[in-house]
Every structure is written in C-alpha cells, then in structure tokens.
Amino acid sequence: MRKRIKRRVSSPWDHPSLQPTGNLAVTDLADLQLRELLALDALTKAQGCRMDLRDLLVSAAVARELAALGYGADELPGLDAADAVLLPLKALPTGAIGLAAPEAVQAIRWLLTYHHAQRTAATRRDYLRSLAKVQAEPSRYGIWRA
Numbered sequence: 001m002r003k004r005i006k007r008r009v010s011s012p013w014d015h016p017s018l019q020p021t022g023n024l025a026v027t028d029l030a031d032l033q034l035r036e037l038l039a040l041d042a043l044t045k046a047q048g049c050r051m052d053l054r055d056l057l058v059s060a061a062v063a064r065e066l067a068a069l070g071y072g073a074d075e076l077p078g079l080d081a082a083d084a085v086l087l088p089l090k091a092l093p094t095g096a097i098g099l100a101a102p103e104a105v106q107a108i109r110w111l112l113t114y115h116h117a118q119r120t121a122a123t124r125r126d127y128l129r130s131l132a133k134v135q136a137e138p139s140r141y142g143i144w145r146a
Helices: 029-044 050-068 073-086 102-121 124-136
Strands: none
Touching (some): 029 050, 050 073, 050 124, 073 102
C-alpha cells in the first residue's frame, strides 16, 4: 500500500507581512511606517482593502494615545480631522476602499507625518505601550478585530 502524502493547504494570506498590525509582533518600527505609507498609497488609488484601512485606524489611535502621554498634545484638532476622514470610509461596490477628496488625502498625510514625528520623539517603551493598549482594546477606538 502506498504512503499517503498529507498536503498542507495554506492561504496566501498566511505570510507574516500580510497580517494586520494587530497580530504583528512589532520588532522594527520602520516596517510599521512602511505599512502605513503603503496603505495610504492603496487608498489614494482606490485599491485599498479593509486591512489598509485598519492599519491607518491603528496609527490614528496610537497617535491619540501618544498625544495623551504628552507627545504632541497640542495637535488634537488635526487628529480629529483625520478621524473624520477615516471612520466613515466604506468599501466601494468592487470591494475596494478609496479616498476621493484631496482634503481627505491631505488629512491622512498630515496624520502620518504627525505620527512619524511622535514615533521619533517618544521612547520605544512609550510607543510600544500605547500600541499594546490600542491592540488590547481595538473596539474602543472604532477598530475591528482582525
């Protein structure tokens, strides 16, 4: 009798680089920044997916947590503008998510530059603590679980 081969069926989404930031062990903060910039690029081309939107929502929530710790607390109105752009985004009939208005793209760009400035000013410990706080309770910030 022939030996049966057990085939491992894997999804293309099993690759660690395609996992959302909620399940990602953050070892390199530059990877996180790259994911945010790629998400913005996908949304501006109307080719974004739910995980791209989730990555931007996580970065907005972490920016808000860092502002609560004192890293750029005077810029909260800009964070409110970015939240006003991100939260009502829905999928297009094709299933993609996109940003149409130039003001929306500008608000997200401002959010990412602000978050990058916070990331460089904050200690690694404070940044990872605020990221863990967002990941522990994502529904508090309007983020769905991955």
